[in-house]
Amino acid sequence: MTKDYKQMWNSLDINLGAHDGLLAVLSDAYQNIYLSQHNRPEGMKYFDFVISEVHGLRIEEILEAKKEKRKVIGTFCVYVPEELILALDGVCIGLCAGADVGSDEAEKFVPRNTCALIKAFMGFKLAGLCPYIQTTDLIVGETTCDGKKKAYEIFDEITGGKMYVMEIPNMKGEDGRMLWRNEVKRFAKKLEAITGKKISLEKLNEASKIVNDRRKALQRLSLLRSFDPSPISGLDALLINQVSFYDDPVRFTAKVNELCDELDERIKDGTGVSEKGSPRILVSGSPMAVPNWKLHAIIEGSGATVVGEESCVGERNFGAILDDGFSSVEQGIEKIADRYMNIHCACFTPNDERLKDIMDMSQRLKADGAIHYAIQFCTPYMVEASKAKKALDKKGIPFLRIETDYSTEDMGQLKTRIDAFLEMIGKGVRA
Amino acid sequence: MKIGGIDIGSRYIKYVLLEGTRLIDFQRRETGYNPLSVCGELLEGSKPEKLVATGYGRYLLEVFENTETITEIKAVARGAKAVFPKTRTIIDIGGQDTKVISLNDKGAVLHFEMNDRCAAGTGKFLEIMARTLGYDLEVFGKYCHEKIAGIKINSLCTVFAESEVIGLITKGEKREAITHALHDSIVSRVMSLIKRVDIQDDVIFTGGCAKNSCLKRMFEERLQRKVYVHDNPYLQAAHGAALHAMDSSYKQ
Numbered sequence: 001m002t003k004d005y006k007q008m009w010n011s012l013d014i015n016l017g018a019h020d021g022l023l024a025v026l027s028d029a030y031q032n033i034y035l036s037q038h039n040r041p042e043g044m045k046y047f048d049f050v051i052s053e054v055h056g057l058r059i060e061e062i063l064e065a066k067k068e069k070r071k072v073i074g075t076f077c078v079y080v081p082e083e084l085i086l087a088l089d090g091v092c093i094g095l096c097a098g099a100d101v102g103s104d105e106a107e108k109f110v111p112r113n114t115c116a117l118i119k120a121f122m123g124f125k126l127a128g129l130c131p132y133i134q135t136t137d138l139i140v141g142e143t144t145c146d147g148k149k150k151a152y153e154i155f156d157e158i159t160g161g162k163m164y165v166m167e168i169p170n171m172k173g174e175d176g177r178m179l180w181r182n183e184v185k186r187f188a189k190k191l192e193a194i195t196g197k198k199i200s201l202e203k204l205n206e207a208s209k210i211v212n213d214r215r216k217a218l219q220r221l222s223l224l225r226s227f228d229p230s231p232i233s234g235l236d237a238l239l240i241n242q243v244s245f246y247d248d249p250v251r252f253t254a255k256v257n258e259l260c261d262e263l264d265e266r267i268k269d270g271t272g273v274s275e276k277g278s279p280r281i282l283v284s285g286s287p288m289a290v291p292n293w294k295l296h297a298i299i300e301g302s303g304a305t306v307v308g309e310e311s312c313v314g315e316r317n318f319g320a321i322l323d324d325g326f327s328s329v330e331q332g333i334e335k336i337a338d339r340y341m342n343i344h345c346a347c348f349t350p351n352d353e354r355l356k357d358i359m360d361m362s363q364r365l366k367a368d369g370a371i372h373y374a375i376q377f378c379t380p381y382m383v384e385a386s387k388a389k390k391a392l393d394k395k396g397i398p399f400l401r402i403e404t405d406y407s408t409e410d411m412g413q414l415k416t417r418i419d420a421f422l423e424m425i426g427k428g429v430r431a
Numbered sequence: 432m433k434i435g436g437i438d439i440g441s442r443y444i445k446y447v448l449l450e451g452t453r454l455i456d457f458q459r460r461e462t463g464y465n466p467l468s469v470c471g472e473l474l475e476g477s478k479p480e481k482l483v484a485t486g487y488g489r490y491l492l493e494v495f496e497n498t499e500t501i502t503e504i505k506a507v508a509r510g511a512k513a514v515f516p517k518t519r520t521i522i523d524i525g526g527q528d529t530k531v532i533s534l535n536d537k538g539a540v541l542h543f544e545m546n547d548r549c550a551a552g553t554g555k556f557l558e559i560m561a562r563t564l565g566y567d568l569e570v571f572g573k574y575c576h577e578k579i580a581g582i583k584i585n586s587l588c589t590v591f592a593e594s595e596v597i598g599l600i601t602k603g604e605k606r607e608a609i610t611h612a613l614h615d616s617i618v619s620r621v622m623s624l625i626k627r628v629d630i631q632d633d634v635i636f637t638g639g640c641a642k643n644s645c646l647k648r649m650f651e652e653r654l655q656r657k658v659y660v661h662d663n664p665y666l667q668a669a670h671g672a673a674l675h676a677m678d679s680s681y682k683q
Binding site: 403410412416417420424426 | 487501502503504505528539540541542543545547
């Protein structure tokens with residue numbers, strides 16, 4: 001980090017001692033997992049910088065925005081319509097939930113067998129380790145799973161009443177669509193109330209363009225990973241997707257496009273992060289919030305390349321573009337609602353669209369195998385794994401099911417499984 | 432040319448030495464706290480010209496000795512196929528891992544399942560329970576003939592299962608009956624992995640736990656198939672690693 005942020009963190013009630021420890025662990029992990037990679041694109045320097053300033057410069061920027069009376073909205077899920085937040089000059093931030101932090105604190109409130117992501121967002125707050133949560137004016141939850149929706153009730157008390165929960169329907173029929181459109185309208189009203197502003201057509205158009213441009217940049221990145229050899233590692237692509245949740249969207253888009261220009265050149269030269277013909281893996285399942293790099297690190301450490309993430313931190317976040325041809329705010333809000341209904345989360349039943357996405361991605365990205373990743377106790381994804389296996393079996397694409405959490409105690413066992421999987425798909429452990 | 436295979440497991444290190452395809456030496460020692468030095472001792476007596484390592488600790492040799500490695504899944508598949516040419520399904524229960532592997536008719540791995548990070552259904556579970564009941568692990572399986580209806584170990588967790596066993600002991604239940612229930616609980620646990628693969632004959636049972644005749648019998652009852660066990664079920668992974676070393680030295 002370039003400067004001393006102690007005073008800023010202190011003003012945000014951060015537990016300074018524990019926070020120093022967290023940053024040290026993060027910095028070591030980043031060094032070992034990221035900076036040790038070979039042949040990285042130059043354009044990753046920006047993202048290295050963003051990570052090095054994850055709790056520094058970006059927080060400072062957010063505090064500056066707050067001085068300009070802009071509201072900070074924290075989220076945990078890709079269903080929260082960011083366009084509405086930006087149309088009211090808000091700052092939208094995906095909150096910390098990707099590390100085994102403060103689980104002992106979280107377990108005072110939630111059972112031990114709660115998924116790592118829920119324990120982490122509670123733990124980060126309870127242990128005083130997430131400056132983002134401290135800057136928020138509103139935290140938006142959603143009813144995507146039982147664990148989250150019940151935990152939000154408790155989180156509301158812990159955060160002094162900052163929670164606002166959107167109801168996500170369970171089915172995608174007409175009733176579900178109506179419910180969701182109403183939820184998006186209700187959210188727009190809530191945002192208007194806390195900002196004291198009205199959403200204008202002009203602002204909504206502007207916001208829609210910002211978010212769509214970011215989606216298009218991430219789609220471009222995704223497409224470039226379909227080349228063999230991939231011009232970028234799965235770890236780096238995952239990082240970019242993670243950063244997309246908290247970086248300034250306009251700057252982020254510009255940086256991703258710059259990186260993609262460089263990747264275009266690498267593809268022309270045949271430069272990649274691995275040898276041509278090394279095993280290509282599609283990862284599918286639960287989200288990997290920053291700094292959860294565990295699975296990608298093991299896969300790529302064994303000589304394969306992760307070429308795509310069918311995940312909320314990945315394709316589900318940017319796969320659908322908003323139809324921004326609307327002529328009124330009301331129409332815009334409906335189109336926004338419809339766009340978000342088109343995300344294929346395992347919280348829906350049935351959810352065959354997700355299986356189609358997995359098949360499409362494995363084909364487009366020329367995957368040699370698929371690894372299904374579920375965070376332990378994430379029932380919707382754990383259950384859908386068998387459907388994903390069946391669908392991939394039909395296409396003859398090898399499949400491996402992994403259930404894990406944020407701890408490192410099962411790294412050896414996971415490595416054995418992944419190595420054996422790579423041996424099985426026939427290209428050897430060491431590429 | 433002498434070729435070696437070494438399987439660094441969680442409880443034991445197994446070492447196989449081949450001359451041609453003939454197995455000329457097999458040794459097994461406790462892994463202990465310094466597996467690298469145990470490997471050194473094993474290799475010292477009969478140094479092979481080529482060596483491949485497998486098992487949980489294979490990276491130790493890769494990092495320190497630059498030894499080629501393969502996973503125990505590939506190794507055990509190769510080793511089982513060598514002694515039972517018709518192998519299509521392998522149940523391998525070692526110290527801390529349980530694996531079920533399905534092979535095609537050429538011996539290539541098609542699919543595998545492993546226990547999640549938990550000692551339930553592994554050799555470690557058996558070891559702890561044998562100790563709780565005052566048996567030696569080697570003879571534990573000989574004392575499980577007495578099935579008593581109503582005595583059942585329900586817990587999948589080793590720690591909780593041990594409390595269950597203690598509960599049964601203090602209720603005065605016969606230890607032979609508890610032993611039966613414990614074996615039954617392991618088999619149930621492993622059956623849930625077996626059901627995830629497409630099981631085909633021949634079924635081979637490998638790993639240290641295959642020494643336990645009770646487990647073999649229970650698998651046969653549950654699967655309604657013959658289950659084959661080699662005289663020395665410890666050696667399949669190490670043997671497979673050695674055979675892999677031989678294959679790759681021919682390729683060169």
